[in-house]
Amino acid sequence: xxxxxxxxxxxxxxxxxxxxxxxxxxxxxxxxxxxxxxxxxxxxxxxxxxxxxxxxxxxxxxxxxxxxxxxxxxxxxxxxxxxxxxxxxxxxxxxxxxxxxxxxxxxxxxxxxxxxxxxxxxxxxxxxxxxxxxxxxxxxxxxxxxxxxxxxxxxxxxxxxxxxxxxxxxxxxxxxxxxxxxxxxxxxxxxxxxxxxxxxxxxxxxxxxxxxxxxxxxxxxxxxxxxxxxxxxxxxxxxxxxxxxxxxxxxxxxxxxxxxxxxxxxxxxxxxxxxxxxxxxxxxxxxxxxxxxxxxxxxxxxxxxxxxxxxxxxxxxxxxxxxxxxxxxxxxxxxxxxxxxxxxxxxxxxxxxxxxxxxxxxxxxxxxxxxxxxxxxxxxxxxxxxxxxxxxxxxxxxxxxxxxxxxxxxxxxxxxxxxxxxxxxxxxxxxxxxxxxxxxxxxxxxxxxxxxxxxxxxxxxxxxxxxxxxxxxxxxxxxxxxxxxxxxxxxxxxxxxxxxxxxxxxxxxxxxxxxxxxxxxxxxxxxxxxxxxxxxxxxxxxxxxxxxxxxxxxxxxxxxxxxxxxxxxxxxxxxxxxxxxxxxxxxxxxxxxxxxxxxxxxxxxxxxxxxxxxxxxxxxxxxxxxxxxxxxxxxxxxxxxxxxxxxxxxxxxxxxxxxxxxxxxxxxxxxxxxxxxxxxxxxxxxxxxxxxxxxxxxxxxxxxxxxxxxxxxxxxxxxxxxxxxxxxxxxxxxxxxxxxxxxxxxxxxxxxxxxxxxxxxxxxxxxxxxxxxxxxxxxxxxxxxxxxxxxxxxxxxxxxxxxxxxxxxxxxxx
Numbered sequence: 125x126x127x128x129x130x131x132x133x134x135x136x137x138x139x140x141x142x143x144x145x146x147x148x149x150x151x152x153x154x155x156x157x158x159x160x161x162x163x164x165x166x167x168x169x170x171x172x173x174x175x176x177x178x179x180x181x182x183x184x185x186x187x188x189x190x191x192x193x194x195x196x197x198x199x200x201x202x203x204x205x206x207x208x209x210x211x212x213x214x215x216x217x218x219x220x221x222x223x224x225x226x227x228x229x230x231x232x233x234x235x236x237x238x239x240x241x242x243x244x245x246x247x248x249x250x251x252x253x254x255x256x257x258x259x260x261x262x263x264x265x266x267x268x269x270x271x272x273x274x275x276x277x278x279x280x281x282x283x284x285x286x287x288x289x290x291x292x293x294x295x296x297x298x299x300x301x302x303x304x305x306x307x308x309x310x311x312x313x314x315x316x317x318x319x320x321x322x323x324x325x326x327x328x329x330x331x332x333x334x335x336x337x338x339x340x341x342x343x344x345x346x347x348x349x350x351x352x353x354x355x356x357x358x359x360x361x362x363x364x365x366x367x368x369x370x371x372x373x374x375x376x377x378x379x380x381x382x383x384x385x386x387x388x389x390x391x392x393x394x395x396x397x398x399x400x401x402x403x404x405x406x407x408x409x410x411x412x413x414x415x416x417x418x419x420x421x422x423x424x425x426x427x428x429x430x431x432x433x434x435x436x437x438x439x440x441x442x443x444x445x446x447x448x449x450x451x452x453x454x455x456x457x458x459x460x461x462x463x464x465x466x467x468x469x470x471x472x473x474x475x476x477x478x479x480x481x482x483x484x485x486x487x488x489x490x491x492x493x494x495x496x497x498x499x500x501x502x503x504x505x506x507x508x509x510x511x512x513x514x515x516x517x518x519x520x521x522x523x524x525x526x527x528x529x530x531x532x533x534x535x536x537x538x539x540x541x542x543x544x545x546x547x548x549x550x551x552x553x554x555x556x557x558x559x560x561x562x563x564x565x566x567x568x569x570x571x572x573x574x575x576x577x578x579x580x581x582x583x584x585x586x587x588x589x590x591x592x593x594x595x596x597x598x599x600x601x602x603x604x605x606x607x608x609x610x611x612x613x614x615x616x617x618x619x620x621x622x623x624x625x626x627x628x629x630x631x632x633x634x635x636x637x638x639x640x641x642x643x644x645x646x647x648x649x650x651x652x653x654x655x656x657x658x659x660x661x662x663x664x665x666x667x668x669x670x671x672x673x674x675x676x677x678x679x680x681x682x683x684x685x686x687x688x689x690x691x692x693x694x695x696x697x698x699x700x701x702x703x704x705x706x707x708x709x710x711x712x713x714x715x716x717x718x719x720x721x722x723x724x725x726x727x728x729x730x731x732x733x734x735x736x737x738x739x740x741x742x743x744x745x746x747x748x749x750x751x752x753x754x755x756x757x758x759x760x761x762x763x764x765x766x767x768x769x770x771x772x773x774x775x776x777x778x779x780x781x782x783x784x785x786x787x788x789x790x791x792x793x794x795x796x797x798x799x800x801x802x803x804x805x806x807x808x809x810x811x812x813x814x815x816x817x818x819x820x821x822x823x824x825x826x827x828x829x830x831x832x833x834x835x836x837x838x839x840x841x842x843x844x845x846x847x848x849x850x851x852x853x854x855x856x857x858x859x860x861x862x863x864x865x866x867x868x869x870x871x872x873x874x875x876x877x878x879x880x881x882x883x884x885x886x887x888x889x890x891x892x893x894x895x896x897x898x899x900x901x902x903x904x905x906x907x908x909x910x911x912x913x914x915x916x917x918x919x920x921x922x923x924x925x926x927x928x929x930x931x932x933x934x935x936x937x938x
Contacts (some may be wrong), residue, residue: 128879128886129855133872136863138632140619144591149612149660150602159191161587161594161637169195170648171735172579173203173553179578181521181554183504185563186583189640193501196581197456198557199500213548214238215443215484215641216390219397222439225484228386238387239442240396241380245373246440249398253405257362265361271356275811286781334407338585338592366402370395394440404436426725437477444550445469446496454498462502464512464767465490466522469528471543487545492517495552504558504566517554521576524550526915558645580887586634589626595637599620604643610650616663621645624670627862630830677716681835684711684720689842693780695721696809697840697849703727703801705767705891706812707778707793709785710828715826719835721812723779724790726797730928731773732922735798739785752788756795758819759884763911764918766903769927772918774798788816789826792852795884796891805911807891810846811879812836816853821884825856830863837867837876845870849876850885885911 159166165184172182184192212235215225226451230238237566254261292672308484321329374395381387448455459466467492467503473480491500512531520526525547556577561581566573587593598618605613613621624645630638636642646661648669653661687693707724710717737753739745745753753776761770776794778785793813814832815823826832835850840849858880870876881887885896888910897909905912 126882126886126889128852128881131405131858131861131871131878131880133868135858136283136861136878137865137870138623138626138870140594140622142615142619144594145598145615145618147598147615149614149831150598150605150618153599153602155161155606156412156596156599156603159195160593160600161635162191162195162583165192165195165581165583166580167335168397168579169199172555172581173199178524179521179575181577182581182885183558183563183577184555184581184583185504185558185560185746187559187585187638188432189638190583190585191637191639192557192581192583193458194639195583196501196557198456200456200501200553200555201721204456204498205452207454207498208453209448210454211444212236213442213446213447213489213493213496215445215487217439217441217484218546218551219393221440222483222648223543225443225487225543225545226904227445227548228442229548229626230384230387230604232451233447234381234384235442235444236447236449238381239444241377242440242442245377246437248373249370249405251368252369252373253398256365257402257406259365261461262361262365265476266358267352269361272486292850317517332895363399363401366399369396397439439481441485443485443487445487446493456499456503457495459502459504462491462507462513462517463510464516465489466530468516468526469493471528471530472508482543484545486544487528487543490526492520492550492552493548496548497551499553499555500557501543501557504562506697507556508562509638518572518576519550520550520553523547526550540668584629585637586629586835587637589633594622597625600639601642601646604639605650606645607644608647608650609646610646610654611659611661613646613649613661613666617649617666620663620666621649623665623862624666627830630828630862632862633859647671648672674716677713678718680711680713680871681716681718681720685838685842688721688839694723695839696723697843699809699847700806701809702804702806704799704809705793705797705800705807706809706836707790708812708814708832709787709790710831710835717831718830719828719833721836721839722781722790724776724793724797726774726776727776727799728772728796728798728801730771731926732925733765733770733772736775737898738775739781742927744784746784746786749785749790750814752791753794755788755819756791756798759795759817759891760798763821764915765922768919768922769925770918771922772802774801787826789814789828791815791817792823792854792881792884792887795889799884799910799911799914800892802917803910804917805870805892805894805910805913808848808851808893810840811852811891812850813852813887813891815852815857815881817884821889823854823881823883825854825860827856829853829860832862833878834864836866837870840876841866841870845875846874849875850879852879852881852890855880855882876925 165186169182169184173182182196184196186192209232211229212232214235216228216231218226219226228235273851357706374391377389377391381391467490467491470488471482472486472488473482474486475481481824491773502517507517512715518530526549527547528545530542554577560582564579569603598615599611600623601618605611622635623640625635625642626632628638628641645666649661649666652668652672653665656665658665684693688695696704697706703726705724707722709720709722711720735753735757737745737750740750740753764770776798778790790813792815797808799805812832814826814829816826818824833853836849836851840846861878863878868878871878881890889896892910895909896912897905899905899911905915
């Protein structure tokens with residue numbers, strides 16, 4: 125049978141040879157034009173950037189620090205640089221429906237010019253219109269209309285007066301109105317003279333007065349019609365002079381924007397509205413317009429110092445929502461705070477006389493407006509954390525338009541009168557950045573997701589290691605050094621960074637693609653080089669940065685090791701014990717992981733073939749750990765009890781474990797402890813074990829091999845290395861070894877050992893010092909072997925169980 129292999133020091137850690145590099149420092153290296161180690165993601169991104177079809181937005185996912193944002197932003201910027209600058213977008217007043225502002229699109233830079241032109245127009249109108257209405261010509265024609273009205277009135281009264289005179293009556297104006305009085309010889313009769321008249325004379329006068337009064341009423345009834353005619357003539361006069369004053373200014377604007385039909389239509393509406401409301405440009409008797417123009421709103425002042433402040437004159441302003449006057453190529457926007465309002469836009473309010481007021485000038489753009497015609501980058505986690513933001517983004521992408529409305533209105537929670545701006549057409553490519561969990565969660569639970577984000581850019585967290593990739597990695601390091609303006613790294617320092625990159629991914633044949641972690645190490649190494657007064661970062665500075673990172677994070681590890689050394693937590697590193705073994709586990713605290721040895725014990729008694737996982741029984745064991753125990757139970761039954769029932773009851777437990785136990789990496793150690801307890805063979809406590817087991821007795825790979833070996837090594841070294849101590853790992857984990865230098869040196873000096881184990885039999889031989897034994901043709905194992913002792917003990921237990929069964933049946937018959 126093949127034996128377990130003792131690993132040499134060279135197999136425990138791959139070393140990057142600095143002599144393979146033909147540079148002295150990173151200053152000599154050329155920059156890296158592209159991201160390395162992400163061929164799949166780069167191809168997906170290039171496809172997603174270049175395809176023009178709807179719905180081909182991008183979700184770039186991978187672990188933090190793998191370069192998602194850097195690659196997305198770079199590819200977007202490269203594509204955007206060769207694309208045309210998008211149009212400007214403005215909101216203007218809708219004179220027919222003021223609550224529905226109109227959206228205008230103009231060539232890049234024209235939106236701001238239109239805004240300035242309209243501001244200047246309003247300023248000029250405040251001078252031109254009053255001058256037009258104060259001109260001699262206007263006053264003369266106004267006087268002519270008024271005089272004509274007065275003449276009509278006087279002519280009507282004169283006719284009544286003439287009729288009254290012919291009837292010996294005269295027309296008198298009193299505070300109560302117009303009355304008729306009798307006259308004689310040109311003088312109004314006194315009350316005494318009226319009294320002297322006969323009754324017949326008085327009745328005759330009253331009849332004449334009543335007839336004249338009726339005639340007067342008929343005349344007066346024409347006055348409202350004359351007044352209407354006068355108002356119409358005055359209105360026409362106002363329109364004529366207002367149009368004359370405004371048309372020149374408006375024609376200049378029409379010539380300036382001659383090629384823009386929507387702007388021309390808007391200018392026509394502006395001119396009509398100015399003419400209709402020309403009186404609002406004139407100073408009133410109480411000076412209200414002047415007072416309005418002197419009032420300054422803090423909100424208006426903050427948006428544009430040139431904006432007019434009169435509430436009426438605000439209707440002629442232009443709200444430039446998106447200005448591309450300084451843009452080159454299509455926009456690339458990264459929205460760091462993707463709230464609903466920051467994405468879709470918002471309508472602001474200002475206080476006026478104790479009330480909140482708003483209009484189209486207070487419409488503010490969102491990042492989708494800014495990115496329209498270009499590219500938008502968002503972080504998926506932040507987007508999903510903000511209420512309504514995800515739904516708002518989906519709605520905009522599905523409809524290909526930007527409809528600005530508040531979240532409460534969108535969900536029908538409130539109903540208030542507020543602006544309803546005209547939707548703006550949307551043409552944008554969106555890239556979401558996130559981790560794989562979010563991508564698969566959205567793909568599984570949101571039916572719209574796969575229709576809107578059809579391109580998945582999967583960023584790997586590691587890359588293959590070979591001579592070419594190491595050189596590329598060196599150039600990557602040079603890039604990072606230049607970007608952060610660090611001291612140059614010599615080639616030995618570069619080699620140490622590459623070694624640590626392999627350690628980060630726990631694989632001697634791979635390098636990490638989490639560039640953020642590498643960049644942090646470079647910055648810290650530069651710091652320590654500066655502390656040492658060096659101009660170039662060396663290998664020692666990189667190592668010091670690595671050691672400092674560990675020291676800042678390993679308080680808990682130190683405390684746990686202290687508990688073992690003070691024998692609060694019981695771990696043996698010498699001698700041999702039956703049914704007891706040192707298992708290894710890994711504890712992950714944020715970005716720091718460390719190994720911890722744990723005592724595993726097994727006890728066996730007569731039973732019905734049940735292996736009790738105490739951790740599972742008390743709900744401290746996870747599903748994967750319980751699976752491992754069931755697998756080893758299946759192995760024991762299949763190997764040792766093919767022809768007879770498994771007549772034992774065993775219990776397995778992680779001693780002094782007060783938290784949950786998860787994973788199957790201890791299943792081989794549990795099996796060794798169980799076999800030791802069954803065969804009553806002691807196990808060497810100087811060895812620790814990690815590895816999972818399958819039902820055929822093969823030892824399978826596990827995670828955290830480096831941390832587990834180092835965790836047991838630290839305990840052994842603290843107690844004193846004897847040369848008999850070591851760790852059993854799965855042979856398939858040898859490629860993952862990137863151990864610390866002190867562990868490698870101890871192995872090289874024969875003070876510590878690492879064994880690669882492929883099967884249970886190899887492991888049990890190392891742990892017990894006895895041969896495992898191979899079965900003969902009948903399936904029996906030879907005496908003096910571990911398997912033979914296990915087989916015989918189980919046979920004895922089966923016989924005892926059968927004997928107990930017969931005894932019980934006999935008593936039952938009696």
